[in-house]
Amino acid sequence: MDKKRIDQLNEGQEADEHLFSDMFLADFWEDSEYAKESYQSEPPTDELIDSIEKELGYKLPSSYIHLMKYQNGGVPKNTNFPTEEPTSWAEDHIAITGIMGIGREKSYSLCGSLGSPFMIEEWEYPDIGVVICDCPSAGHDVVMLDYRACGTDGEPEVVHVDQEDDYKITFLADNFEEFIKGLVNDELYDTSEEDKEEALEKVAHGKFSPLLKELCSRVTEVEQVEQKIRSICTRIVEEKGHFSFHADELSYVMYDVQFWLYTKSYPETNRDQYVDVYPNIIVFGDEFGQGGYAPSFITDWLDYRTKEGRIVQDHGMIRFTDSYAEEVINTVKEA
Known part of the structure; x- marks a missing residue:
């Protein structure tokens, strides 16, 4: 790992401690065999993070890395996010199935068999960043980190991309931390x-x-x-x-x-x-x-x-x- 990357990680450690509280993290993830089989890997090492970032071509948000070091991928208890405009999923929200972890081993990890490169290359999602969440539509919509405004090393916005509507991009949150904290339980929108x-x-x-x-x-x-x-x-x-x-x-x-x-x-x-x-x-x-x-x-x-x-x-x-x-x-x- 180069010195620049080490310095970035060291500088971010103190800030990371304040991203998500222990209480928040302890109640965030759903414990299920499906999540363990399809999403969850061992916490990522710094070397793995560096390798994945190089493969994807983007620096991952510190809040995302912080969450993955607590649990590397899985299904959250809250799987819905409110929207101000309709999508093919619903009039007022989108839903996710899981959050991809940092790795290549699990199908739904960033560089796994059904990860971000697969969705961009095979499903023709726009090459604007990184697919981080799959959705219940089985590939017909995804949640992405959008680096268009910030560049490959900046803090990406979080967007919903809708294949069913000619790959329409809908803004969700200014950053990953805001997206995670804005997730709500599907009981509010059970359709x-x-x-x-x-x-x-x-x-x-x-x-x-x-x-x-x-x-x-x-x-x-x-x-x-x-x-x-x-x-x-x-x-x-x-x-x-x-x-x-x-x-x-x-x-x-x-x-x-x-x-x-x-x-x-x-x-x-x-x-x-x-x-x-x-x-x-x-x-x-x-x-x-x-x-x-x-x-x-x-x-x-x-x-x-x-x-x-x-x-x-x-x-x-x-x-x-x-x-x-x-x-x-x-x-x-x-x-």
Whole structure:
């Protein structure tokens, strides 16, 4: 670590002691297995902090470092922050799922597999700073440290970035400390039941995309295939509270179903072509859609099914094996 960085840390130690009281910190974090598995790492060393800052290209706020040295990432007890303007999440607030820790080991750490570089590179969030919080929308909005006004070494503002509204940036707080102290309990804004009901209505009655409608019209192996698809997606909403596909078992069922439907109608399809057309089936479909996704979810699924031997390649074209296609058909029939 260079002398400049050591001097900065030493100068900030006394100030850090006054950022958050012991009483505040003792009651800040939620104790859960999910938080420990996905977010929480050992307290960061000065060397790790320096390394992460160099990788990100930004000096992290002293208040953030102070909080992470007490607990390095996790889920706070208060997960809502009031706003003065509406977002895709709500009219008067945003919600976070967790706060990313300093590190690379956990999925939701700053440089983890679902951390800040991933969200900027894969989800195309604006390159204005550092993603520090994920949100319940599963990638469709995030909270970021915004360094546009202060430069890479300054004190960043905290903003909400809304993919659902063309990456609209909404100001939240002048600094990280203000953001943390301004978090409020979700009981003040609990709309989970209403959100779930809306999602259930969408998957039960929402209009299919033209492509999904076309693919379903060509199915002869399964009776009422459209209703079967709606049934599987209803189970997804019942489990998650929202309509999105990730890396869970039911999402993989829907990846299977979409691939079977598409390659049945368009057998001369290679991997790149399928990755390009995939979002037009459901993700960016009509009323029966999700509005956004991370391409890595579908490419990871393709890699997994290929490694299993359930997707095979023939002269550059990809398809299910006959036996696995039959398994998928039976799964749809039973839905």
